[in-house]
Amino acid sequence: MADAVSRAVGAKPRLFVTFSLPPEVRAVIADSFDAHYAEAPGALARPGTEPALAACELVLVTATDTLDAAAVAALPASVRAVATYSVGHEHIDLAAARARGLAIYHTPDVLSEACAEVGLLLLLGAARRATESIALVRGGGWQGWTPLQLNGWGLTGKRLGVVGMGRIGREIATRARAFGMDIHYYNRSRLAPELEAGARYHASAESLLPVSQFLMLACPATADTIGFLNAARIAQLPRGAIVGNIARGSLVVDEDLVAALKTGQVAAAGLDVFNHEPDIHPAYFDLPNCFMLPHVGSATIETRVEMGRLVIDSLQAFLRGEPRGNRLA
Ligand SMILES: NC(=O)c1ccc[n+]([C@@H]2O[C@H](COP(=O)([O-])OP(=O)(O)OC[C@H]3O[C@@H](n4cnc5c(N)ncnc54)[C@H](O)[C@@H]3O)[C@@H](O)[C@H]2O)c1
Numbered sequence: 001m002a003d004a005v006s007r008a009v010g011a012k013p014r015l016f017v018t019f020s021l022p023p024e025v026r027a028v029i030a031d032s033f034d035a036h037y038a039e040a041p042g043a044l045a046r047p048g049t050e051p052a053l054a055a056c057e058l059v060l061v062t063a064t065d066t067l068d069a070a071a072v073a074a075l076p077a078s079v080r081a082v083a084t085y086s087v088g089h090e091h092i093d094l095a096a097a098r099a100r101g102l103a104i105y106h107t108p109d110v111l112s113e114a115c116a117e118v119g120l121l122l123l124l125g126a127a128r129r130a131t132e133s134i135a136l137v138r139g140g141g142w143q144g145w146t147p148l149q150l151n152g153w154g155l156t157g158k159r160l161g162v163v164g165m166g167r168i169g170r171e172i173a174t175r176a177r178a179f180g181m182d183i184h185y186y187n188r189s190r191l192a193p194e195l196e197a198g199a200r201y202h203a204s205a206e207s208l209l210p211v212s213q214f215l216m217l218a219c220p221a222t223a224d225t226i227g228f229l230n231a232a233r234i235a236q237l238p239r240g241a242i243v244g245n246i247a248r249g250s251l252v253v254d255e256d257l258v259a260a261l262k263t264g265q266v267a268a269a270g271l272d273v274f275n276h277e278p279d280i281h282p283a284y285f286d287l288p289n290c291f292m293l294p295h296v297g298s299a300t301i302e303t304r305v306e307m308g309r310l311v312i313d314s315l316q317a318f319l320r321g322e323p324r325g326n327r328l329a
Pocket residue numbers: 087088089108109111112115163164165166167168169186187188189218219220221222224225246247248272273295296297298
């Protein structure tokens with residue numbers, strides 16, 4: 001374990017923050033920490049950052065900061081704990097962090113409901129042709145109501161297949177049930193009956209996909225799931241399926257989804273996350289049946305404040321030497 005930076009008695013612990021935070025969170029941070037805000041993407045790797053970082057024992061990052069093995073190794077010896085303002089942690093090499101004795105925290109649970117709301121927004125926006133509707137109204141081309149105008153597909157009575165029935169997947173299932181959907185899921189392992197809440201478990205993606213009139217991706221990006229939604233799996237969906245991705249862009253092979261949106265194998269897609277954000281695959285922009293949001297799953301004021309509270313609590317617990325459930329390494 002690296003030595004802590006020396007701290008005068010009574011001095012606040014020093015925290016390096018790579019991004020801007022809501023004012024409510026900044027205020028709470030100011031009560032307990034002496035914070036340095038870099039407020040720019042890629043701050044950890046930027047030349048000139050080193051002196052400020054080397055003065056800190058705690059670091060707060062987001063999912064847009066890469067902490068792979070090389071970046072972990074490059075952290076100044078002063079840094080003892082990192083909290084990520086995200087639940088997803090594929091940007092952090094946990095094994096490298098453990099090997100270096102670096103504590104890592106993330107923000108589970110507090111964002112599940114906000115993300116589930118966006119999950120339903122993705123399904124509704126795709127199924128009810130929101131991209132075309134918004135363009136029609138805003139473009140001034142709307143000529144008034146007709147029976148044939150922009151008819152989409154209802155959620156009621158349809159089967160929803162959830163890939164990854166974790167915290168967010170279960171909140172999506174709860175809301176989709178309220179829309180009259182029949183929930184099926186594929187997960188690494190079967191849930192306990194009380195968590196399943198009547199959803200039907202499938203032991204493989206190959207079993208889930210053929211019944212999924214709607215499909216929601218809600219699992220983490222891992223070596224097993226990157227590229228999950230490829231041409232072969234899309235072909236297993238019922239023709240005209242509707243696909244949502246609330247999880248990570250890397251779960252989808254963009255060229256394959258674009259091809260399926262063109263042929264109608266996938267009738268519509270709702271995407272909150274993308275490969276290579278913010279550089280979205282250009283073909284999506286030509287597809288009126290693609291409903292896109294700019295990674296806003298957890299973007300409510302309440303949730304962002306709660307995420308802030310959780311990272312602060314976590315770092316304070318670290319300093320007190322207390323165990324916490326949201327510690328990853
Ligand atoms: N769009 C957004 O703004 C946003 C916000 C928060 C989280 N996310 C993403 O959502 C993901 C899920 O978050 P969560 O809190 O629900 O996580 P979670 O760990 O509670 O749930 C993930 C579920 O996926 C399952 N899973 C993992 N690997 C699998 C595999 N190979 N096959 C099938 N199932 C698998 C796990 O068993 C678990 O039940 C995060 O990892 C993150 O990438 C996106």
